[in-house]
Amino acid sequence: MKAGLDAVTSKVEVLTEKVKADHFPTADGISYLEAKHLLLLNYCQSLVYYLLRKAKGLSIKGHPVVRSLVEIRLFLEKIRPIDKKLQYQIQKFTRVDTTAAEKIGSSDKEVDATQNMDDLLKLRPNPDMLESKTSAASEDATGVYRPPKFAPASMAEDKISREERNALRKEKQALRQARQSTYVRELMNDLQGRPEEVKEFVGTESRELTEYKEKLEDRARREEDLFTRAPLTKLEKKKMKHMKKSRNGLQGLTESFFDEIKTLPVEDDVGGQITGFENDVDGDRKFKRRKPKLSFALAQEALRKKKLMPWVESAMNLDATNQLPAFFCQR
């Protein structure tokens, strides 16, 4: 080991002589890679000294070597992203065989080697590979335009025609609507023998209200599952206030009206002019119903023209709740 140490010392002495004689000028600054090497070397040195002190049992408290260790570590961490960016290029260079050894020496001097790219870097854009738009399309001899196929097409095994699909959808929709109607619900409850639920409500229940209640119940079920409560947002509180306002319970009165008369032979222009007949007094536009409602006046006009059954006319002249039960009984 002594022989190795002697050899190293002699070599270092020669180098220091050369540096003092200005053989390696650093007036133009040193390249990034050289700086990195120097940092790493310094770090290793400091580490070795640190371990030496520890091995000998000397204290390292307040010793400048600790500080220099930390500093160099910091620098190394800071240059890590630059390293990452240059990694591709450096790899390219190191992969090249020895004939390009001189090129490595020359590019070392560049800190940010984006300029002076040579052909070794293949990642640059290649305009020769671009496809011209005109060449592909005009190849068709028959003159028929065939759009280029670049989206995957699904091979549907059983093709459902459009009519069948529409019919299926209509069925599903009808089923869903029927399930929601109260009459069918009562029927189902009877058949399945569920206990009778007596709910108190004022007037007829509107669809909006039933939907809202269902949403609340769903939410409650989920909260109970998790044994926590989700806080009510401002929007939800607003909606709750809106629902709890007493509006004489006549909300649901005319909701199914349109459904009932749409099968009747009414003129077509009535269907076109559908406006909301119930306006919120304070203008909560967020809670306005999306489904368009039939305008009372227009419907009245149309039906009067057609001179339909008197019960329909009486339904439209309805004023208060007390007429309601009688009207329903007559049917």
Place this chain on the structure above:
Amino acid sequence: VNIMAESKASITIRTRKFMTNRLLSRKQFVIDVLHPGKANVSKAELKDKLATMYEVKDPNSIFVFKFRTHFGGGKSTGFGLIYDSVENAKKYEPKYRLIRTKAGDAAKAGKKK
């Protein structure tokens, strides 16, 4: 006109999703309270009823919270816990609930002074 403040109907309590939580040494469940005619039921009353239902020695180890009245009134749902002992309750229950039942120290609690 004198309106009777008391309602004749009595309060019914049902518990659902009963679970024994050994880790926190308590029993937890969902409470359904039926109170037709009343706005809601006070927590103290609920605690008494639960104490009789589950034969709990110390009503101070029962906690009920997060009650919400259903739409239309008459029914409310909330959560309930019964601890094995009051010391366990003091250990595991959050401070605000202890303060509600005067079991906790209101002066000590709170970061804003």
